Amino acid sequence: MRQQPILTVNNLNISVSTPLAVAQPVREVSFTLQSGKVLGIVGESGSGKTLTCLSILSLLPENAKVELGNINFRNQNLLECSEEEIRQVRGKEIAIIMQNPMIAFNPVRTIESHFIETIRTHLPITKRQAKIMAVEYLEKMDLPNPRTVLKQYPFQLSGGMLQRVMIAITMSLNPSIIIADEPTTALDATNQLQVLQQLDKLKKEYNTGILLVSHDLRVVAQLADEVAVMYGGYIVEQAPVLELYNHPKHPYTRVLFESRFGLTRKKIQNDSPSSTSSINKENKCPYLDRCEDADHTCTNYNLEFVEFQKDHLVRCVKVLESIGD
């Protein structure tokens, strides 16, 4: 029943060097993405979501480095591509919708020049043809007066409009994969809904695989087929969306759901995960310090990501223990 995945991330580990120390904000991250499916990645800020996304297209900042792992796209390890090879993949095959549309566009250039340069970088067409395409795709995004929008500068448009422009640019090249990094975070509720609807349309009409990153469980719930929960650089739980929302297993996922949907007054402790600030040599649970279920067994066992039920993976010793019983 499962089709061949279009993107496979295997055991991805990313380190970031700061003047004081080397941190490892992404560890042992593995997931697959299929055409026409949406994989949601949920986690708090600092959990490694964005770095994971950026690493797929080799867009990591200078001080960050992939230590280990591979990222396979169409039988090609993207991490081993030359600069020119990866450039041809960017935008054309795998596109990113950036976190904050207000600062992702160059303030001194028009929407038109952003649009046309993107299309013409990948397709051998004239400016005039590219402009016709731009208008067409802006119309598909339900942007009023596409021709006026093209002549405008980024600061003249609202965040929601810019986000839709960004999606239009992305769509115009019909990529196989779209990475949407917090696509709705900077938007108000009305715009959020519109953007999500557009992404849904993309997935259905173009059979695009979407990697949807968000800290917002509701956003992910609306769109995702499968959800991975990240904490402290690890994926701590991964399951199909209904399964995860109905039967969250990992203590962190459970707290996340409870706090988000207001079912309990349980407090999430505010200290940041310790594992992001130092290398986790003993492979201890990243959630150990904040976990309410933790006891001595948590420190003794080697942590592994285990499929305890079909398609439902979890990284928690206690959960596995309870199943074993």
Place this chain on the structure above:
Amino acid sequence: MSWFIVKRLASLVPILLGISIITFILLHLIPGDPAVAYLRLSNIPPTDVAVAELRLKLGLDNPLHIQYFEWLGKVIQLDLGMSYVSKNTVWDEILLHLIPTIQLTMTALFFIVVISLPIGVISAIYKGKWIDQFSRIIAYVSVSMPTFWFGFLVIFFLSVKLDLFPVLGRGTLAHLILPSLTLAFGYIGTYIRLLRASMLENLNEPFVVYAKARGLRQRQIISRHVLKKSILPVVTGLGMSFGNMLGGAVIVETIFAWPGMGQLFVSSILNQDYPMIQGCVLFMSVIFVICNLLVDVTYSFLDPRIRLEGGK
């Protein structure tokens, strides 16, 4: 936009009034009698009688404020008076010296742009590499080396030793190269560093990441995205430097015997040529304000945020 220009031009009035009053007062603090200087330059023995007569004729006996208002009254009619030294009108003298200075300044500006822009861009792209270190050295040398020394060095090596360029004076294009290069040299370092810093700042902006994520080539990203935004502070600087160079190329003009505004200025100060000094100061102030205005206008064309929001 036009309203903005009108407002700026109107601001010239108080600026010029202020500047002329200050210059007027400062001039009269200079020790020595301009009438004596006048007579000496005219090869007339400065006897007491001659001096007294001349002071009366030039109106130097009047109280300061009367002198000022008399001068101002003429200026409003665009009469800047007559030079004590050459006996030409101040206007004629300024126009005569302005053209060489504009020539010199434009050529220098050209050198500044073609030398510092590429170096600035390259040193930002290859930050920390040997080429960046090299540009840093150029920048330090340029900023810290005194103009007169650099001027003498190029004269010594390029004119005297290698005989590539004429040493002094004005005439052919070759005469223009050394003075304008010398004038440009002091500014080059500043602009290399300014552009480099501005580029580096923009290279880490999210719009660069997004440009990369869309698959743009490095060349496109640098020229169309980063440079276009990083050039803004450089344009402001260049406009101010342009004004500076028009009035302040004194040292370079003196070294190369270039008959420009700087020379006119210095010689009129040395000769206590009151109307000439006043005229030059006034003229330079106007040029300076206009240069700044031009910068702002250019700026608004380069930066749509100013054009579309501020210019309403």
